Amino acid sequence: MKKNKLDYKQYVTFINRETELNELRNFVDKEPFEILFLHGPKSSGKTTLLYKFFEQVEKEQKMDVKYLNLRKKFKGNYKDFIRIFFGIDYSRSKEDVKEKREYSLFNFFKLSVEVLKGVESGELDPFEIMEKEFIKLNQKGIKPVVIIDELQAIDHIYMNNGKDRQVVIELFNFFVAMTKESHLAHIIIASSDGYFLNTVYTDSRLKKTSKFYKVDYLPKEDVMEWLLNLEKYSKIKDYKLTREDAEKIWDVVGGSMWEINDILGDLFDKPIDEVLTLYKKKMRGLIVDYVVKPEQEDIVRLLNHFVKNDQLPKEMINSEEEKLLRDLVRNNLLYFDPTEATYYPQGRSYHWGIRLYFKRLT
Numbered sequence: 275m276k277k278n279k280l281d282y283k284q285y286v287t288f289i290n291r292e293t294e295l296n297e298l299r300n301f302v303d304k305e306p307f308e309i310l311f312l313h314g315p316k317s318s319g320k321t322t323l324l325y326k327f328f329e330q331v332e333k334e335q336k337m338d339v340k341y342l343n344l345r346k347k348f349k350g351n352y353k354d355f356i357r358i359f360f361g362i363d364y365s366r367s368k369e370d371v372k373e374k375r376e377y378s379l380f381n382f383f384k385l386s387v388e389v390l391k392g393v394e395s396g397e398l399d400p401f402e403i404m405e406k407e408f409i410k411l412n413q414k415g416i417k418p419v420v421i422i423d424e425l426q427a428i429d430h431i432y433m434n435n436g437k438d439r440q441v442v443i444e445l446f447n448f449f450v451a452m453t454k455e456s457h458l459a460h461i462i463i464a465s466s467d468g469y470f471l472n473t474v475y476t477d478s479r480l481k482k483t484s485k486f487y488k489v490d491y492l493p494k495e496d497v498m499e500w501l502l503n504l505e506k507y508s509k510i511k512d513y514k515l516t517r518e519d520a521e522k523i524w525d526v527v528g529g530s531m532w533e534i535n536d537i538l539g540d541l542f543d544k545p546i547d548e549v550l551t552l553y554k555k556k557m558r559g560l561i562v563d564y565v566v567k568p569e570q571e572d573i574v575r576l577l578n579h580f581v582k583n584d585q586l587p588k589e590m591i592n593s594e595e596e597k598l599l600r601d602l603v604r605n606n607l608l609y610f611d612p613t614e615a616t617y618y619p620q621g622r623s624y625h626w627g628i629r630l631y632f633k634r635l636t
Contacts, residue, residue, distance in 0.1 A: 284539055287507045287531065288326055290496045291319070297487055298327045302335075302419060302460050306453045309446075309480070312464040313471050314489040315609040315620050317532040320464045321423055323489055328419070338411050339419045342382050344427040355431050355441055356394050360385045360403070383407055396433075401448045408458040418459040420449075425463050426470035446480060454483045468610030469603055475612040486613050491621060492529030504538070512542060519546050526550050528622035557627030558634070564607060565631070572598055580619055580628045588615040 301310050312320050321343065328339050342358065359382045383404060385393065392398035411418045431441045449461045465471055474480045492500075501520035504510040515523075523546075527533040533553075540549045565573050576598060579586050588610075591599065599617055602608040609618045619625040 283510065283512060283542065284535070285509045286322075286535060287500055288322060289492065289500050289507055291323055291326070294323055294487075294489055295327055295330070298323075298462075299331065301462075301485075302331065302337075302417065306457045306460050308453055309449050309461045309463060309484040311471060311474065311484055311486045312462060312489055313468065313486060313612065314466065315491065315618070316466045316606050317530050317621070318466070318489050318491050319531050320466070320489045322531070324421055324423070324462070324464060328421075336416045337419055338416050339421065340382055341421045341423070343423040345424045352431055352433055352441065353394050355428055356390070356400060359383060359400065360390055360393060401444070404448070405452065405456075405458065408452060408456075412458055419462070420459055421462045421464070423464045424466070426465055426467040429470060446474070450480070450483045466606075466609070467603070468612050469600055472610065472612035472615075488611070488613065490529075492531060494524055494529065497524050497529050497534065500534070508535075508538060510538065515546075522546060522550055526553060526623060526626060530621045530623065533621070533623055553623065554626045554630060557623045558630040559627075560624075561607070561627040561631040564602075564605060569598060573602075576602070577628050578632060580625060581632050584618060584625070586617040588617070 298310075312324070314320055324341070328337070328341070331337065332339060344358070385403065389398060389403070393400050393403065408418045425442065425445075429440075429442050433439050433441055433444065452459045453461055471486070474484065475486060498517075498520050500507045501515050501523060502517065504514060523534060523537060527537065537549055537553060561577070565577070567573060572595070576586075576591075576595060586599075588596070599608065599610070603610045603617070606620050607624055609620050610616070611618065619628060
């Protein structure tokens with residue numbers, strides 16, 4: 275997609291990630307035989323990495339990349355799921371303009387109006403339709419690649435209005451068939467929900483047919499390279515940061531690219547110490563807002579662990595504590611790494627929020 279030639283004071287940065295890009299390249303250069311699960315904390319750059327990779331690789335290889343970001347879609351029921359995955363091919367339809375405008379939002383696999391209605395009613399199998407599409411692409415010498423971002427967003431949807439199988443489970447079964455068994459398509463699933471991925475990681479069938487790869491925050495050397503060369507990486511010309519300034523930003527948000535961009539935007543009209551102080555107060559406020567719950571005492575006890583520690587292994591908690599930690603993960607205060615069975619604050623800034631919360635209590 276071509277971008278408009280607009281002039282901004284600051285641009286979104288993509289820096290390094292050579293290790294991660296090589297990992298993705300190795301994955302698509304092999305005949306499909308496993309599902310790739312990209313996991314990592316919120317705003318660690320998984321989506322940006324995928325966009326950048328396929329922007330590069332589609333110029334070099336014959337690929338049909340179908341990218342679906344479920345974070346941006348409405349997911350209410352099975353019919354919504356079908357309309358997200360399947361758009362209408364209007365080259366074979368004479369439906370009115372109103373319907374065309376409505377359905378053009380959903381453009382993952384294209385179907386005729388009649389076929390789409392058959393899928394929605396349950397008369398036609400959506401997975402057979404996708405498989406036929408993959409076969410056609412393979413016969414043309416084109417690699418099919420399906421990328422689904424934040425798949426857990428449809429975790430609550432069941433086929434046949436809740437009277438049948440869970441859609442996510444059926445999707446996984448289909449993806450295993452398309453990769454391990456038929457070798458027809460590359461499948462990449464990205465998610466920041468460690469608990470959702472943990473159900474996959476502990477499923478023996480999926481574990482033997484899947485690869486898990488963590489996309490973490492940027493290391494310090496990449497952050498310092500970026501912050502000390504703002505014009506090169508962010509096209510910021512209005513100010514420069516000293517090494518001391520860059521260290522301060524690293525101390526507050528670490529390698530979280532989204533948060534670094536957010537802070538850089540505030541530096542156009544505020545001094546750095548003021549911006550960072552306000553940012554830490556905001557993170558403390560997020561902790562305060564969450565703690566005010568009926569289980570406040572138990573939540574405080576669990577969060578207190580992170581005042582002096584960066585992580586909490588799952589084996590150190592009981593079943594009741596796990597329920598509370600699961601909710602902390604769902605609300606993006608903590609991240610759960612399924613491959614390590616360990617809890618972490620969602621980045622350095624949340625660690626600051628937790629520490630400041632307890633500092634105010636003393």
